Amino acid sequence: MNFLTVIILYCISCFKGERSTNAVYYLLQGKKSAQTVQDAVWFSLKHVFSIYPELKKELFQEHINFLVKHKLVEINEKTCQITTAGEEKLSNYIEKQPIPKSLDGWNFQHIDKKFWQRLSLIVQIVSNWANGEGKFMPVQRDYYTQRWVKRWLFDWNTTYDKQTLTKKLYFEIEHLLSYAESKKENPELFVARLSGYENPGLTISQIAQQYKIDEYYYLIIFRNFLHFMIKSISDFRSDYPLLYSIIKNEQQEIVFTDSTRKTLNLLSMNKSIIEIARIRNLKVSTIEDHIVEIALMDEKFSIDQFVTPSMQDKIRSAINTLNTRKLKRIKEAVPDADYFAIRLVLSKWTEQK
Incomplete structure (x- = not known):
């Protein structure tokens, strides 16, 4: 198993x-x-x-x-x-x-692979620079990654020479790895995959074998560490200007369907659900579906205008007591709540992992 x-x-x-x-x-x-x-x-x-x-x-x-x-x-x-x-x-x-506690696929699944591809290639390049080597087999063969890294190096080379850029990047990475250790993350399993001058990174299989863990668990640990790095870099971006520049244009946009976005625009104009349904010539239930989608995708979206805080408490209490997400069972426990209210509360549901 x-x-x-x-x-x-x-x-x-x-x-x-x-x-x-x-x-x-x-x-x-x-x-x-x-x-x-x-x-x-x-x-x-x-x-x-x-x-x-x-x-x-x-x-x-x-x-x-x-x-x-x-x-x-x-x-x-x-x-x-x-x-x-x-x-x-x-x-x-x-x-x-x-x-692992830093695992956050929801927020970082769109960027973790890009971050790893870019960072691993940058580390390989500057490591070879530091040793006077200009010819080597790049660890990342993806054309778009190579093109992006070339542009990144060009942009920073207008500010720093190669030696200074190498030292500053090394300092930022070392600082971040030390911070990771203080938070009881394990940088060793991340560093093992990095390639440098005459020092190829280990494969997933090699690391799993060396540390006596199965490959699927290592993949989770590795992705967890990437998520930890991305969050730390974003939270303390002034401490990591070079590392932050690798991800700063990759912040995830909330993507709604065209129809949902039109409903959101009307909500921002303080239109009611009934008004929006009339303006858009749609069913009220369709507009409610849009609002549930918005609540799911946007953590900052408040549902208080649609469900009173006291009703939210009733619904949460029923969910906890019944230990269910089935709408019908929750409705039976809170008969004065409609299905729209229940779906909205579930869409803002949080609990410990």
């Missing part, structure tokens, strides 16, 4: 028997559908959203078959449920190999 199996079991456990195995697959792969985005938020699984973007359906199904065969999960026509044996197995594994 490897860590991919553990993560799949973890998601099934968090879904509480209310979603199918496909929902788990789409979540880990990072499918940009309304349902998958909703699942990530409603079930507090944003941290594992898109953490295995290249996961193939055939491999995923093999892991599901393993879980079924060993009676760790049960599958019916529409949903998948973790068994008591599965919960015990999951608890034991997570205790030994916990999900």
Whole structure:
């Protein structure tokens, strides 16, 4: 049982028997559908959203078959449920190999790969510069990454000479890695993949073997460290001007459908739901769907104008008591709440991982 199996079991456990195995697959792969985005938020699984973007359906199904065969999960026509044996197995594994605390697929899945490609190539180049070497095989073959790095080096070379740029970059990286250590992150497993002058980085397989962890767990640890770096660089950008310049133009824009964006524009003009429906010649339920989408995607969007704080408390209490995300069951517990209110509260749902 490897860590991919553990993560799949973890998601099934968090879904509480209310979603199918496909929902788990789409979540880990990072499918940009309304349902998958909703699942990530409603079930507090944003941290594992898109953490295995290249996961193939055939491999995923093999892991599901393993879980079924060993009676760790049960599958019916529409949903998948973790068994008591599965919960015990999951608890034991997570205790030994916990999900890293800085993992944040929701916020950083769009940038972590780019950041790694750019940084690893920059480190390789300046390391060779420092040793007077100009010819070497680049660790990143992607044309767009190479073009971006060339431009980055050109821009900074107008401010610093090669020697100064190398020293400043080294200082920033060393400072960040020291900060990571103070936060009990493990920079060693990140540094092992970096290539420098006559020092090729280790492969994923080599690192997993050397540190006696399975490859899927290493992938999670590595992605976690990238997320930690990106957040730290963004939070303390004045301390890391060179590193921040690698990501500063990659801040994720909230992407709404065209129809939802039109509704958002009218909301910003203080139009009511009924007014927006009339202006746009759409059903009230459609406008409500748009507002739920906005609440899901924009953490700063307040739902207080649609659901009173006291009603939000009632709905949250029902969710906690029933331990469910099923709208019908929540509605039965809070009959004076409509489905729109329940969906909005779920869309702002947060709890400890």
